[in-house]
Amino acid sequence: MKSNRIYDKLGVRPVINAGGNTTLWGGSTPPPEVRRAMDEADHSYVEMAELLSRSGDFIAETLGVEAAHVTSGCFAALVLSTAACLTEGEQDRTARLPETNGHPNEIVALRSLRYPYRRSHSVPGGRIVEAGDEDGCTVEQLAAAIGPNTAAVTYVQQPDVYGSNLTLDDAAAVARDQGVPIIVDAASQIYPLDYFRRTAQAGDLVCFGAKYVGAPHSTGFLCGRKDLVEAAALQGFIGFEASAGNSIGRGYKVDRQDVVAVAAAMERWFSIDHEARLIEMSGRLDVMAKAVEGIPGVSARIAKLPNYAQLELQVRIDEARVGKDASQVHAELLDGKPRIRAGAIRTGGALPFVAHTMFEGEERIVADRLREALTA
Amino acid sequence: MAATGADIYARMGARAVINAQGNRTVLGGSATVPEVTEAMAAVNDTYVEMAELLARSGEYIADLLDVEAAYVTSGCSAALAFSAAACMTGRDPDKIARIPDTTGMKNEIVIQKAQRYSYDRSFTVPGARLVEAGDADGCAPEQLRGKIGADTAAVAYLVRPNEPRSVLTLEQAVEIAHSADVPVIADAAAQIYPLDYFRRNAQGADLVCFGAKYMGAPQSSGFVCGRKDLVAAASDQGFIAFQENGGLSFGRPMKLDKQEVVGVVAAVERWLTINHEDRLLGYEERLSRIEDELESAPGVETAIEHVPQYYRATLNVAFDNETTGKSAQDIADELGAGSPRIWVSVVDDQTITVTSHALNEGEELVVAERIRAAAGG
Numbered sequence: 182m183k184s185n186r187i188y189d190k191l192g193v194r195p196v197i198n199a200g201g202n203t204t205l206w207g208g209s210t211p212p213p214e215v216r217r218a219m220d221e222a223d224h225s226y227v228e229m230a231e232l233l234s235r236s237g238d239f240i241a242e243t244l245g246v247e248a249a250h251v252t253s254g255c256f257a258a259l260v261l262s263t264a265a266c267l268t269e270g271e272q273d274r275t276a277r278l279p280e281t282n283g284h285p286n287e288i289v290a291l292r293s294l295r296y297p298y299r300r301s302h303s304v305p306g307g308r309i310v311e312a313g314d315e316d317g318c319t320v321e322q323l324a325a326a327i328g329p330n331t332a333a334v335t336y337v338q339q340p341d342v343y344g345s346n347l348t349l350d351d352a353a354a355v356a357r358d359q360g361v362p363i364i365v366d367a368a369s370q371i372y373p374l375d376y377f378r379r380t381a382q383a384g385d386l387v388c389f390g391a392k393y394v395g396a397p398h399s400t401g402f403l404c405g406r407k408d409l410v411e412a413a414a415l416q417g418f419i420g421f422e423a424s425a426g427n428s429i430g431r432g433y434k435v436d437r438q439d440v441v442a443v444a445a446a447m448e449r450w451f452s453i454d455h456e457a458r459l460i461e462m463s464g465r466l467d468v469m470a471k472a473v474e475g476i477p478g479v480s481a482r483i484a485k486l487p488n489y490a491q492l493e494l495q496v497r498i499d500e501a502r503v504g505k506d507a508s509q510v511h512a513e514l515l516d517g518k519p520r521i522r523a524g525a526i527r528t529g530g531a532l533p534f535v536a537h538t539m540f541e542g543e544e545r546i547v548a549d550r551l552r553e554a555l556t557a
Numbered sequence: 558m559a560a561t562g563a564d565i566y567a568r569m570g571a572r573a574v575i576n577a578q579g580n581r582t583v584l585g586g587s588a589t590v591p592e593v594t595e596a597m598a599a600v601n602d603t604y605v606e607m608a609e610l611l612a613r614s615g616e617y618i619a620d621l622l623d624v625e626a627a628y629v630t631s632g633c634s635a636a637l638a639f640s641a642a643a644c645m646t647g648r649d650p651d652k653i654a655r656i657p658d659t660t661g662m663k664n665e666i667v668i669q670k671a672q673r674y675s676y677d678r679s680f681t682v683p684g685a686r687l688v689e690a691g692d693a694d695g696c697a698p699e700q701l702r703g704k705i706g707a708d709t710a711a712v713a714y715l716v717r718p719n720e721p722r723s724v725l726t727l728e729q730a731v732e733i734a735h736s737a738d739v740p741v742i743a744d745a746a747a748q749i750y751p752l753d754y755f756r757r758n759a760q761g762a763d764l765v766c767f768g769a770k771y772m773g774a775p776q777s778s779g780f781v782c783g784r785k786d787l788v789a790a791a792s793d794q795g796f797i798a799f800q801e802n803g804g805l806s807f808g809r810p811m812k813l814d815k816q817e818v819v820g821v822v823a824a825v826e827r828w829l830t831i832n833h834e835d836r837l838l839g840y841e842e843r844l845s846r847i848e849d850e851l852e853s854a855p856g857v858e859t860a861i862e863h864v865p866q867y868y869r870a871t872l873n874v875a876f877d878n879e880t881t882g883k884s885a886q887d888i889a890d891e892l893g894a895g896s897p898r899i900w901v902s903v904v905d906d907q908t909i910t911v912t913s914h915a916l917n918e919g920e921e922l923v924v925a926e927r928i929r930a931a932a933g934g
Contacts, residue, residue, distance in 0.1 A: 185599055185600065185603065186599065187596045187599055187600065187819045187822065187823065188600065188603070188605070188819075190617075191610070191613040191614060191617055191819075191822065192613050193605055193606075193609055193610050193613050193614075194605070194606070194609065195603040195604065195605055196603070196604040196605055196606060197604070198604035204607065204796065204797070204800055204812075205606065205607055205608065205797065205800045205801075206604050206605070206606060206607065207603070207604040207605050207606075207607055207610075207814075207815045208814070210601060210602055210603070210604070211601070216601060218565050221564060221565040222565055222566070222585075223588055223589055223594070224588050224917055225565075225566065225573045225574075225588075225917075226573065226574040226575070226576040226584045226585045226588070226900075226915065227566050227571055227572065227573055227574055227584070227585055228571075228572070228574060228583065228584060228898070228900075229582065229583055229584065229585055230583065231571045231572065232566065232569070232571045232585075234571075235566075235569040235570045235571040236569055236571075238570075239569055252810075253631065253777070253810060253811065253812050254796075254810060254812040256796075256809045256810050256812075257809075257810035257811075257812065260810045261810075278682075279657035279681075279682070279683075279684055280684075296804075297799070297803055297804025298804065298809075299804075300799070300804050300805070300806075300807070300809065301809070301810075303657075303658075304656075304657065304807045304809075304810070305657075306657060397814045397816070398812065398813075398814040398815070399631070399777075399812030399813055399814050399817070418582065418634075419582070419583065421675075421678075422582070422583050425675070427678065428678075429678075429682045430810075431632075431634040431676070431678065431679060431682075432630075432631060432632060432634040432635035432637075432638050432679065432682065432808075432810070432811045433631070433635075433810045433811060434582070434631050434632045434634070434635070434776060434777030434811075435777055436585070436586070436775045436776045436777050436817075437585035437586075437776070438775065439777070439814075441565050441566075441569075444569060445565075520606075522604070538604065540602060
């Protein structure tokens with residue numbers, strides 16, 4: 182790790198991140214090609230409306246959808262998508278948000294897909310109406326929850342965490358039959374590439390976090406139906422100018438450097454050799470696995486994950502033999518120097534590590550520190 | 558130079574712009590100054606606990622401005638929205654979770670009618686209702702006092718130079734609000750120069766909001782500063798608080814990169830330490846160069862005007878419509894449609910105005926040449 186004057190000056194401690202693209206920990210570090218694009222844009226101004234429009238076209242083409250719009254993250258994309266459905270692009274409704282009396286303002290969500298980011302629908306003034314129960318939702322139950330006051334249906338597409346008996350395609354079909362748009366939170370559904378494209382095409386407004394493809398932390402985009410994407414753009418910070426100061430999204434600012442970064446990151450993501458990338462990740466995890474081989478009470482395996490990260494090192498710790506449990510080891514790594522952040526311990530208890538948010542060579546540091554923590 | 562930037566835009570079919578308008582969001586807001594670029598680059602390849610970075614950067618900025626607390630945001634508009642929410646919810650998680658539904662909370666924000674402006678939308682985003690005091694021409698103390706009531710969460714104030722005397726000053730608004738035990742939120746977005754004025758503003762209300770782009774930080778950055786408890790409540794509305802409080806905060810869309818956070822710190826620190834006379838002379842020299850180039854252009858007259866802004870000077874270019882055969886708007890349109898595009902501001906039918914603080918080195922000559930050509934010279 183390089184020494185860092187600004188962090189030192191502030192009293193902030195840099196972190197080796199083996200836990201993934203989590204917002205709390207800084208989200209992402211754009212690779213050199215993306216940073217070069219950002220640096221180019223830094224010293225040259227552009228009409229933001231034009232840049233957003235052109236970058237949107239580029240992203241849309243890449244994903245095979247009608248339109249796209251860069252935002253300050255996936256959550257912002259969800260808020261703007263909701264606002265688009267609430268206002269239907271009308272200036273008067275746009276000016277009144279988050280007040281939504283007098284027009285459809287219900288967002289139908291699955292009871293079984295309750296999660297913190299559902300907050301994105303109430304921020305612009307939507308009201309959640311739930312369909313189904315804790316265990317799931319049928320096509321009939323979803324259809325029954327949709328009515329004249331429904332502005333949109335919303336769906337979370339993150340099957341490894343939020344499973345549902347009602348698939349995205351089924352939910353989208355119901356929404357289509359009922360004549361209401363479907364908003365999809367597909368934040369990290371960016372790999373494999375054909376799955377990324379299919380997901381982008383599966384709803385009317387599909388939202389992604391661009392940090393996952395190597396764009397800066399505070400970037401994302403929404404994509405889908407042209408008229409709805411335009412209505413969403415009107416709600417944003419440049420739409421603020423077009424709507425004569427009416428939109429809610431002035432605070433959801435994106436730098437032009439960030440906008441070009443999303444385009445550059447998407448271009449890179451669809452052109453690199455992912456197999457080679459994953460082999461390299463596997464190699465890093467292997468270094469860490471070997472470092473804990475033979476430690477009594479410890480077993481490590483590289484597991485395949487059904488998500489964009491694809492690979493994870495799972496370290497199982499027998500507390501009785503090691504003298505510590507997984508959360509204690511997690512804390513020790515985080516409190517050390519440098520701080521090392523492992524993944525969150527899920528039920529089942531293994532301490533997980535991912536490689537894609539580490540830099541070359543950091544796996545060696547993690548390996549040594551892990552060994553130390555498990556043998557001290 | 559514009560050429561390099563033009564490449565990345567050209568690949569996407571967008572066109573680079575020579576910015577003679579200033580730090581306007583529609584054009585991308587700002588270009589980072591070297592100290593900021595360096596600070597941001599230094600943290601590119603690092604991860605950090607964002608809560609720690611936000612806490613430490615806030616303390617650092619508060620120290621620099623001699624206020625109780627500060628919190629970095631994704632721009633001045635975000636800062637204003639957080640401030641409004643803070644005054645309505647305090648640190649109560651139930652209330653934070655309900656924003657923008659503010660039923661049952663004090664949710665009125667009193668603002669002088671003479672100060673209504675497009676960015677007061679920021680206050681209504683979290684569900685506050687604006688209550689106007691006085692009329693379009695001004696406001697008397699008792700008129701402001703009269704609008705403060707049981708439902709008042711805050712008084713809002715727009716800090717800008719050359720307010721008419723009929724409009725209550727910030728000090729007057731603060732005195733009246735405080736005597737009713739109500740906090741004041743001040744929008745001081747670009748009110749950052751002279752430095753004692755900057756500090757006075759920062760210290761002048763309970764929550765004061767600034768845009769950091771004016772100091773050479775990225776476009777989507779700013780901060781709020783002021784009373785410790787209120788700044789804490791403002792930060793409770795933000796994107797990191799959201800992750801910590803189980804998803805309650807409405808400010809989750811207003812995200813920041815770690816690069817942007819350190820960029821704000823570097824920008825504020827630099828701003829308080831550089832030689833501003835040199836900075837301003839540099840701007841005026843560029844404007845003078847344009848003047849020199851246009852001296853012999855027929856139908857064109859130029860005059861440098863001093864303005865009470867952080868960039869101090871602007872160049873007014875007046876055209877004789879008969880000689881040029883065009884209006885000022887025609888000329889501005891021509892500049893904006895050319896290659897590269899140049900954005901200027903139109904003052905009236907004869908006059909455009911050019912600022913130089915957002916121009917890259919050498920661009921002032923391109924501006925001069927293109928104005929001359931558009932005027933027919």
